[in-house]
Amino acid sequence: IAGITQAPTSQILAAGRRMTLRCTQDMRHNAMYWYRQDLGLGLRLIHYSNTAGTTGKGEVPDGYSVSRANTDDFPLTLASAVPSQTSVYFCASSDTPSPHEQFFGPGTRLTVL
Amino acid sequence: GQSLEQPSEVTAVEGAIVQINCTYQTSGFYGLSWYQQHDGGAPTFLSYNALDGLEETGRFSSFLSRSDSYGYLLLQELQMKDSASYFCAYNTDKLIFGTGTRLQVFP
Numbered sequence: 064i065a066g067i068t069q070a071p072t073s074q075i076l077a078a079g080r081r082m083t084l085r086c087t088q089d090m091r092h093n094a095m096y097w098y099r100q101d102l103g104l105g106l107r108l109i110h111y112s113n114t115a116g117t118t119g120k121g122e123v124p125d126g127y128s129v130s131r132a133n134t135d136d137f138p139l140t141l142a143s144a145v146p147s148q149t150s151v152y153f154c155a156s157s158d159t160p161s162p163h164e165q166f167f168g169p170g171t172r173l174t175v176l
Numbered sequence: 177g178q179s180l181e182q183p184s185e186v187t188a189v190e191g192a193i194v195q196i197n198c199t200y201q202t203s204g205f206y207g208l209s210w211y212q213q214h215d216g217g218a219p220t221f222l223s224y225n226a227l228d229g230l231e232e233t234g235r236f237s238s239f240l241s242r243s244d245s246y247g248y249l250l251l252q253e254l255q256m257k258d259s260a261s262y263f264c265a266y267n268t269d270k271l272i273f274g275t276g277t278r279l280q281v282f283p
Contacts, residue, residue, distance in 0.1 A: 106265075163271065
């Protein structure tokens with residue numbers, strides 16, 4: 064593994080289903096983030112974690128949950144997917160809780176029907 | 177409130193210089209970052225300004241004026257590979273991104 068990996072690369076999901084997007088980093092960064100990117104809206108922060116064992120809400124947290132059991136993994140869960148959650152999801156990490164330089168994963172393209 | 181404004185699209189020709197402006201409004205501010213994103217790709221970090229002035233990294237430079245709540249990204253000697261979207265983002269205790277500027281470089 065080099066950097067940040069995300070899985071799956073893409074997914075089509077029926078509304079109402081539960082889905083977990085996976086994110087793993089091997090850079091030993093303390094902070095990790097989940098963003099969604101929609102056309103014309105840029106990147107919006109969903110949840111973040113400044114260190115293992117802690118999480119916080121971003122700009123658009125509703126309908127999503129996260130956990131940070133260890134330094135490397137930061138999964139994002141959609142408990143009951145809705146079509147408005149169709150988006151491209153990016154996981155990112157940074158070396159410190161001051162997040163000006165973030166390293167992004169390749170993204171997961173999620174379609175909720 | 178918190179907001180960032182940047183132009184939605186900019187076009188230029190190879191070899192030219194282009195400036196992408198970014199204005200922001202926020203109650204807490206540590207600095208301004210710039211990211212590049214090619215179509216279908218992930219955002220990648222370009223530069224960061226915590227203090228007023230110009231930061232230069234090769235063909236790219238970034239400027240910040242805290243008193244004017246304004247910054248810009250300057251791209252020199254444009255190449256076709258510079259065609260991408262460019263995002264400014266201000267740093268509070270998290271990064272808040274603008275909606276991006278799509279740069280198209282023509283031969």
